[in-house]
Amino acid sequence: MPHIVTKHRKHRGFILLTQALMFGVTLAFVGLAVDAGTMYVIKGRLSSAVDAAALAAGRSLNLADTVSSATTAATATATQFFNANFTSGFLGTGTVNLTTPTFTQELDSNGLPNGILDIAVTASVPAPTYFMRIFSAFPGMSSMSSVTVSASGTASRRSTVMMLVLDVSSSMNTTPAPSACTVMIQAAQQFITNFSPFDTLGAISFDYTANLIYAPSSTFGDGSLSAAIGALTCQANTNTVSALELAYQQIQAVNLQLAYNTIVLFTDGSPNGISASFPIRNLKDTRWGPAATAPAPPAQSGTTYGQTNSCTPGGNTDANGIPDNGICVNMPVLCTSFTAITGTITQVADQNSYGGMTDGVFLPVTGDSAPVYPAGCSSATLHPTSGVDNGASLMRQMIAYIPDTDLYGNSTHGVAATNTTTISPSVCTTGKCNGLVSRDLWLFQVNAETSPDPTVIPATKNTGGLWSGFAGIGSGSNFFTAAAGNAAITGYFRPDQANSIVAATMNATMAEAYRIRSDAETTTLYHTTIDTLYLTGNGTDAVDREFLPIVANVQNIPALPYDPTYNAAANPNLYANPAYQSGQQIGQYLVTADKNQLAALFQQLASEVLRLSH
Numbered sequence: 001m002p003h004i005v006t007k008h009r010k011h012r013g014f015i016l017l018t019q020a021l022m023f024g025v026t027l028a029f030v031g032l033a034v035d036a037g038t039m040y041v042i043k044g045r046l047s048s049a050v051d052a053a054a055l056a057a058g059r060s061l062n063l064a065d066t067v068s069s070a071t072t073a074a075t076a077t078a079t080q081f082f083n084a085n086f087t088s089g090f091l092g093t094g095t096v097n098l099t100t101p102t103f104t105q106e107l108d109s110n111g112l113p114n115g116i117l118d119i120a121v122t123a124s125v126p127a128p129t130y131f132m133r134i135f136s137a138f139p140g141m142s143s144m145s146s147v148t149v150s151a152s153g154t155a156s157r158r159s160t161v162m163m164l165v166l167d168v169s170s171s172m173n174t175t176p177a178p179s180a181c182t183v184m185i186q187a188a189q190q191f192i193t194n195f196s197p198f199d200t201l202g203a204i205s206f207d208y209t210a211n212l213i214y215a216p217s218s219t220f221g222d223g224s225l226s227a228a229i230g231a232l233t234c235q236a237n238t239n240t241v242s243a244l245e246l247a248y249q250q251i252q253a254v255n256l257q258l259a260y261n262t263i264v265l266f267t268d269g270s271p272n273g274i275s276a277s278f279p280i281r282n283l284k285d286t287r288w289g290p291a292a293t294a295p296a297p298p299a300q301s302g303t304t305y306g307q308t309n310s311c312t313p314g315g316n317t318d319a320n321g322i323p324d325n326g327i328c329v330n331m332p333v334l335c336t337s338f339t340a341i342t343g344t345i346t347q348v349a350d351q352n353s354y355g356g357m358t359d360g361v362f363l364p365v366t367g368d369s370a371p372v373y374p375a376g377c378s379s380a381t382l383h384p385t386s387g388v389d390n391g392a393s394l395m396r397q398m399i400a401y402i403p404d405t406d407l408y409g410n411s412t413h414g415v416a417a418t419n420t421t422t423i424s425p426s427v428c429t430t431g432k433c434n435g436l437v438s439r440d441l442w443l444f445q446v447n448a449e450t451s452p453d454p455t456v457i458p459a460t461k462n463t464g465g466l467w468s469g470f471a472g473i474g475s476g477s478n479f480f481t482a483a484a485g486n487a488a489i490t491g492y493f494r495p496d497q498a499n500s501i502v503a504a505t506m507n508a509t510m511a512e513a514y515r516i517r518s519d520a521e522t523t524t525l526y527h528t529t530i531d532t533l534y535l536t537g538n539g540t541d542a543v544d545r546e547f548l549p550i551v552a553n554v555q556n557i558p559a560l561p562y563d564p565t566y567n568a569a570a571n572p573n574l575y576a577n578p579a580y581q582s583g584q585q586i587g588q589y590l591v592t593a594d595k596n597q598l599a600a601l602f603q604q605l606a607s608e609v610l611r612l613s614h
Contacts, residue, residue, distance in 0.1 A: 017451040035129045035147075042091055042127045043149050049086035053078035054121040057101040058157040061196035061266030062610065065221030067556050071199050073098050078121055085482070086123075094126035094146065103198065106156075115259025117157045117198050121285030124150040134342040159259040159607065161216065163186060163247035164229075165392040167267035168205045170537040172234035174457065180268060180538055181234035181304045187599040188266070194606040197221050200259075202250050203228060206243035207236035208273045208359075209345045211366040216254050223569050224470035228279065237346035239273030240265070241263055242364040244530075245408050248516045251526055261526045262587075262609060263516070265551065266533040269541030270444065271505040275407040278495070281400035282338035283486045283561035334397050336376030342407065343371040345395060347498035350540050351444040353474030358396035358495050374398075395449045401480065402504045404432060412493065412504040414438030415550065422578040424557070425466055426546060432491070437510065437550060437579040439503040440478060443467045444542035444591040451562035456593045461537040461562070464544060478503050506547055510579065513551040520539075529585040531602055531609070536560060536593045550579045552587035561593045 048590050059079035064070035073158040078101050086096065099122040126146040136541040166188060172181035191202055202216030203225060214220070214228040247263045254261075361371040377398050405410030406412055414436035417427045433440040443465045450460040467476055480489045494500040519525050532552040537543040549557050556573035563574075587606055590601045 002062070011473050012597070035131055035387075038091060038130070039127050039147060039149055042093060042125065043151060044376060045086055045090060046123055046125060046151040047153065049082045050121045050123050050151050050155070051155075052085050053082040053098075053123075054153040054155040056081040056100065057121060058117075058119045058155045058303075061157070062194060065197060065237065066219075067197045071101070071103065074103075078233050082121070082123065086125075092128040093149075093271065094128075096123055096125045098123045099183060105159075106258075115159050115161070115256030115261075117159055119155045119157065120152060121154075122152045124148055126477070147603050148578060157198075159256060160195060160201075161251055161254050161256055161259045161261045162195070162199070162609070163216065163250050163263050164192070164201065164203040165243050165247050165263055165265045165416055166203065166205050166229070166232065167269075168232050168234040169207050169238040169268070170235050171238075171269055171541055174538050174595065176457075179234070180535060180598075181232070183598050184266060184535070185229055185232055185596045187602040188229050190599060191602040191606055192220060192225055192229075194603075194610060195220075200254055200256070201225060202247075204243050204247055204250075205232055206239055206333070207234075208239050208245045208344055208362045209364065209366055209595050210239060210243040211400075212246060212250070216250050230603065233415075237273045237348075237359075238267065238269065238271045239275060239344055239362075239364065239505075240267060240271035241406060241408065241410065241505065241512045242273075242275050242344065244512050244516060245339070246365050248528065250465070250521065252524070253526055257526060258426045260529070260530040260609070261529055263549075264531045264533070264605065264609075266535075267548070268535040270351065270502050270544060270547070271509050272351075272498070273344050273362070274402060274412065274501055274505045274508060275344040276403050276405070276412075277340045277342045277407065278345065278361075279340050279400040280335050280338045280398060281331075281333065281486075281489070282335075283488065284333055328456065331397055334377055334394065335374045337374040339374050341371050341373060341399070345399065345402075345495060347501040349498040351502050351542055352498040353443055353445065358501065360395050396496035399495045401489045402493070402495050402500065406504075406508045406512075407510060408508075408515075410515060412448070412508050412511075413440055414507040415510040415514045417578050418580055418582075419576050419578045421576075423575045424546060424578040427578050433507075436507075437546070439506045440465070440471045441466050441468070442478070442499075442506075443470055443473060444499055444502060444544075445540075446470055446473070449543075449560070449562055449564065453562070453591055453594070455596075456562070461519065461593075462540075462542040463560075464542055474499070502542075506544070510547065510550050513553070514581065514584075517553060517581065527585055529587045531588040531605055532590070532603065533598070534589070534591040535595060535598060536562075536591060545574065546578070549577055549589045550593070552589040553577075553581055554585055554586060554589045556588070557581050558591070561591060576579060 008559050030126035057074035057078040060074045061070045064073045079098060081436060082098055102120045104118045105113040106118060108114040127149045174180040184598040197218055200216045200218050201220045205211050206215050214225050244263065251261050341361055344364045345358050346358045348357040369506045402412060404412055406488050413433040419429060419436055428434060428436050428440055430440040444464045445462045446465045447463045449463060475497060478493055480492055480494055482490050493504045513530050516528050530552055532548040534548045543560060545560055546557055555577055557575055557577055558572050559574050560584060588605055592601055
């Protein structure tokens, strides 16, 4: 058979050549995929490590007192967390280049800090190649034995702007030692050590006057804030409204809108100092009825007992030794001009339900203009012994009544009720407090409750109730009635009755807290949170279930620690907050009946604040 030669003989070997060429290309792609996959894994691990380092650096800022020491601590912590998440030599990598964390305040549209701190960490590492290095042998190809892999991590942290507002009223001077005042000071000093030098802290103390003891600053960690707190002493009354207003003004002055802005209020009892422009009384009134028919007030089983008519300073004392000054039938006119006087008045007769001295006029805030007394009245007239607060005040004879709004525009009748189905008896449906959660109709020194814990001092404390439930006690009302003989004062809070001053001040405080949370004073939104710490009822002060939960805007009203209905394990809440505002910041409400638990309460609050600010 003849040999046959095909016409495609010249194509012999093409497949082999093609496969050889494709093998090289395939090998290159496979090598690239393997090397790229390795780099992807390294990049992922590196990214996780720098993210962890940035977060850890942000949290570690609270471990130091100054910016330099904080950044040193943050760098050490960032390195520790990075190394824990990216081990040396991972997948054959070389030496890691880890940058020092940077801390940058974000700016608003006007170029001003907005309250957000950014923490950035960057790292790079040479990642080995396994196949790509083959190409280094080809002419013109540079060395590809390693490729640098980089990653950046950023954490954001809300700066904390905090005003610590501390009650230094005389009821804090408890026995035995250490007093509640001493324990509170020590707890507050420990509390501030939890915060970062990138935070801003300030402090206010208040008795009948609010006092800025430390302007908000980020250098508080140098010991200056602790020293200011340590120098506090406890005395006089409790002007909670002015203290909250001063704290809010300081938050506005710092002006970090996106920061965690918070007011931390510590108090041990009911507020009893009301700041307002008080009308001067220009007509004689009988207050308790015509002198010929008005008997002495009926005896009561609370802290105040029956007293005889008394218009002079000094008067009587109740069973607890509290100056009572009795009632004053046919109250004389003292002043020859009848304008108004601006300042703060307080009660000096515990929470008596009739009679009782009214003291003042004090400065609402240290640095305010001194009160201008009307003609015919002066400090010496109103304090006949020494011209200062001496427990023998005629102030109640000068002031006509407590007005319906305080110095800051707050209603002295309460705050809007949002939950009308609550079982709370303090939702008012009549008079000036209609539709409000109010203490207008409240009598404080009733409904005694006693703690089962023998270490709690005082063990027995009084909660409030409606006047209508205690017909035999005192005047029967916080207001002047038409029987007082002066139509101009009818329907207003009495300034000559300690219970009325407490009611008006408690109402104004709840309204002030609402106004702060709603940023009603300004178009700038600070979203201020009000956290409250409550040491219940030192001395003979009554305690209140609703007052501070409403100030903090918590959703439910908890039982007090010694409440007979209290069951922490089953259900510590009694009912829904009747003034809860769902659109406003929700604060913390922490309560104890034991001064020795204050340090733990402050620390519990610190952990919650730090959680929210990070």
